[in-house]
Amino acid sequence: MKFERFIVCALLIASAGVAGAAPSAQAILAASDAIRNPGKPFALTVTLVEYRNGTQVDSNTLTVYSKADANSGQFRSLIRFVAPARDANKLMLKNGNDLWFFDPASKASIRLSPQQRLLGQAANGDVVTVNLAKDYQAQIAAEESVLDGDRQSRRCYKLALAAVSPDVTYHHIEMWLDASNSRPVKARFYTESGQLLKTAYYRRYQPQLGVERPTETVIIDGLDPNWVTVMRFGDYAWRDVPEVWLQRDYLPRFKPE
């Protein structure tokens, strides 16, 4: 845990350059990535609860195993569906834009396109962790106070993120990060044409694997604000994820303890 705090601090200090200069946007974003994402292979449980017009319409539980690529720094994830019962033990592998779905009942490994969604409102990329600093170029657009997910006013850097790689889920992002500690507070995700796809609030910060991390993301649809998904993250644990697991041919084998 100390190591991760050290990394966050080091990134901020490195970005600050000479004393008194504003930190670089990219370094703030990297520091915020380190808050959302554990620095070693890990597993967690994600619970998604979906609301339409104030009424709960769906609920899913998933277990996610993630490991960063040593070269690209980007995460590869294995996702196991836990509930509801009809989807239990189905699997998804996400390695960049290489997405595979596996159903143990039919033994079918089906390649998915990034646009195919298996989980209602949440894009497949939303349920796994992403190092934004690897895929987006950040600029500080403003320093302003915004209300965070707990309705507290918070001084934030507003970053404008532009995709540097075509194989990302969102074309550009506005992201508000706490100016005092780089914690993600809020983000708005856009299409190439500038249409708002969704708004996300990062909240319920709790100590997880040595760092205070957001354990809940509230996603609000860009077109229909009455369409809301609450994603809760729990059961964080360090887990060894061997490289051989992160391929299509391992999906029929994946049976975590």
Place this chain on the structure above:
Amino acid sequence: MRAPVLVLLLLAATAPALADDEDAAALLLADKTTATAEQSQDWRVYVETAARESRRQGAGLALHGGRASIDARFDKTFAPGWRAVFADRLDMNRMDGVSGNRDINTLKEAYLSWQAQPDRVADLGRINARNGVAFGYNPTDYFRAGALRSVVSLDPASLRENRLGSGMLRGQTLWNGGSLTALYSPKLAQQPSDSVFNPDLGATNQRARWQIALSEKLTKTLNPQWLLSGGAGQSPQLGLNLTALPNDATVAYFEWSGGRAVSLAAQALGDRDDAAFRSRLSTGLTYTTPGNVSLTVEYQYNGAGLDRAGWNALRRGPPAAYGLYRGLVANLQDSPTRDNVFLYAVWQDALVKRLDLTAMVRYDAVDHSRLQWLEARYHWTRVDIALQTQLNTGHSGSNYGALPERRLWQALLRYFF
């Protein structure tokens, strides 16, 4: 009275300060969320009841029937590195005017798996070893022959799930970005069995077979799978599975199998040896719209099936020969004719949440007959209800026109434990 007023005042003061009121409403909703993570289960069990009405080709009276099924799947790691898998289904059918009113148990899988190291695995038992990236026709799915014991739906997903595995020993080694799998499936029985609870090894292990599969990631997005399969009484067949991502919304796939083989007609009728190099192919695209409708179009080629002239000749010839040919092709889950087109569309959360619509068309490009299938499925947490309809059209003796039923309706109720 003061407290509600105070709350209202607080809300009135807070909400406008948010970027917009909808965000505040969403966060209030999230505050009230009490859902907790569920625990994973080793068992997945469901029961299903179905009622159906069908009309035979050439109209006639409606026939009614019913089915009750229980489907169980068990998958447990019972010791470090050791895993047991068991999957079974019992269908109890009752149908007007049909002699085949019977119960059928399908022992889909029963095997032990030993993972000595993260990259070395061995399996022994009845295993559903399935290959193929295509949707409607899988030339590289070499172990599909004889695997169907009870057909409850013509949806390809159902046909893949409700089938017999083959008895085999299988080993796999994996490395970063690739794997090599070898399996041997011995001859274990002489004849298929109709007996209700017979494991029916005679359907799947009538002769010895083997298969080798090699996958290697060549680039970030290109990961072909090569297969070599053979067995007693057949020449080795080479297979290839390949997928690509032309854009964010489209998956393209290509599945091919080829090798020296006799035609299906020669195999069925035993009247000649016409062994030659023959290819089977299935290739297509799946496009997903922004509204999450996935549309698949697939072209299917069967080089061992009959071309137009051969198919027409068989249809005009002795009914016994025609029956033998259709029986063999159905058992092999192959296509009787050379060229076919397959369309498949899935719309998740169609118009309303939890309603999934699935449509399928199988078009025989040789005799122009068609099979059309449509399903509307609504699901709650533990219960599915579904309505399916199927229409088979075509001239007499054509691929789909010869199916006994012209129109079929089926209503289903499924409960997950």
